[in-house]
Amino acid sequence: MRAMGPVFREGGLTAPQWDALETLSHKGALSINDLMHFTLSTSGSLDVVVRNLIDAGWVEKSVDEKDKRARVVRLTLAGREKVAEFLPIHNRALDQIFQSISAQDKRSTISTLNQLRKKLPQPRKAKHDQ
Template identity: 35%
Template structure:
């Protein structure tokens, strides 16, 4: 049986890093969610609108991959957003087994209204970092992408 005290001592910095990382995440989430709530969207709905706005029409699987979402949840989100007139869904002319989704004029108008507020909230949350800090943080966090 491993000695817990020894493990805690040996990995103190790892554990502290994880705790600080999680606390920072918990602090940042309300800044991000503020805009979604004000505009009556879930974070996933906002992400769909923002991704389609920046990337254009996408196959549903490509949208899921770009958003790092699960397909089960996305099926419901897409269905509801089509129902609400924010996005459209149509057969992919290149592959009849796939569907494309894109912004409707209403969806484009909504994301263009929301994005400035979102950008200001992100800027407010990250103002504690200077440009070099932000670049360093991006570089460091990218190291996690191949972890799984």
């Protein structure tokens, strides 16, 4: 995080904001609970992140059409543009950070993280995705 902090600041983002934007970019519209699960956030911190993303015009929150109690968060056009703009910058910064790690060590780390991910409980299928 110390190495990525300046990259996020230059991009006008915080790490949790980028995490939410990137997750929504890859997963599509998500319920607040599913977004919390995928980003490993707490409800209190995610509320602040989502509010700030809404204020920036990058996401919108609406009532789930099928479950009026649930809220769904999705990227706006501006949010998709922000992801497209920032993703290459983010990836270049990560490449620089990890350039001294061998390809074999990277593959091993990815394999271990994937094993961990598979052992974590998966979020329930959101009603708005069914």
